[in-house]
Amino acid sequence: MTLASIQVPGKRPYPPRVSQFTRTFWDALAERRLVTTRCRACSRATFPPKPFCPHCWSDEIKWGPLSPRGTVYSSTVMHAVPAHFQHEAPYRVGIVDLDDGIRIATRLVGIDQGFAVGARAQIVVLSYDDGPLFAAKIGTDPNFR
């Protein structure tokens, strides 16, 4: 599934480091795909992606798609923020339980009021000038509040 992309002018405030291993994730994100690693032995997915399975410590892992849809567990609006992020404040961050059973924490977009607990959300790409980040965009679901 191809992720929607939102253009964000400027550079990422605190860009992630990319390793030989994690570049698979960031390259896929730049192509608007959300991927992670899954264990061949116990079949559990993990996030962030890892070169081994954190659950059973098998190193037999494979890359595959991660569900970009999920439900908001909690969120906040941040007004007091680190120096790197001053120009983006206030901004929203949240915790999202993806349908694949993985809990992530990321930016929340597409919401102006409330905290959207229980709302459905979908991962989108934030395309900055220097590379991608991702965010969860709130859908206009009946659960929206």
Next chain:
Amino acid sequence: MSVQVTLVGAAAVPCGRIQSARDAPLQVLEHEILAGCVIEALREAGLTKESVGALIFAHPRPYTEQRYFGTFMANYLRLKADGLLMEVLGNGMTGGLVFDQAAQVVASGRADVALALGVNFESAIASPEHMVLTMRATGDLDFHVPFGFTPISWYAMDAVRYMHEFGVTRRQIAAVAVKSRMHAALNPLAQFRKPITVDEVLAQRPIVEPLGLYEVPPRSDGAACLVLAREEVAKALGRPYLALKGRGFHHEGAHQISEVPNDMIALGAAERAGRAAYAEAGIEAANVDVAELYAPCTIIEILVAEALRLVPRGRGAAAAESGETALGGRIPVNTSGGLLSRGHPPYVTPLYSFVELAEQLRQRAGARQVKDAAIGITSCELGNYNAALVHVMEARA
């Protein structure tokens, strides 16, 4: 035969803005402030510097220019040690680990007397700059930090989730700040002592919604020194002391967030550490007379009090609102004023918890004395309480 560890002395400076601006012509220096605490704590304990066998320091903040701070302090005070000298670092848990390590040195028999001490200066560093440091602790540097989290953003999300699950109001959560300030008004070590109302708390500018200025930790400096000793030493001093009766620790194997969805606001690590500490002490939560909990935000005091079973699940905010956790209530929590009002110099904050218990359990807390307080607990944490360390202290005369 095991050694009974005791706490026989404690001293601290009032929390507040002590650190000098970088360009100030006259500087307040960390070691000068801490040396005063050491001398006062040993004098208060009735012990000489020759009796000290171990020095366990909180590692200072990176803003402290003096490096090898612990060994420098040993030189400054001319303190020798046969047992151990080391600096401990464990984020918000640092002060708790300092106490824990000092207790272990005494318990092992390697020292009869051990100092647990530290100084934390950071308040002259502007918050946006300071957060550049602290944000790097808030999860995976590449997969969480780029979104702009800060330590308290996680607590804010705890608050949102708690309100959602238990139908609790903002007003009820804000009651913790009012209660903390009421306690702090009676504590000479507290940074903020002017009483506040719930309406004032709710009217503050938002910091991490729904939490406003009075519901998140202040910027604080502080210094404290505790004197631990084996019980034979304490008994010979012939004055009241505290016995370490129980200790519990748990790390849930997660840092800030578990990728496997869990009940984030149950604070499972605190629950397990508390259970272990109570079991070792042979007590139950109902036996606790006073609790000094590491709670950087209003919501966290509520959640920790629940996890440690001082109040029922989902009832922590109501307990604060009704006065159940206030002085004079069923189970007074953070009689010092807590992190919100006593102050929060993070690496030594847990040492201040023991300072308060030393006052309460020796019946010297004055106007904020919990009547006949005999059993007190402390807690401290890492991340979003992903790890917790709990100690149970008992009054001995």
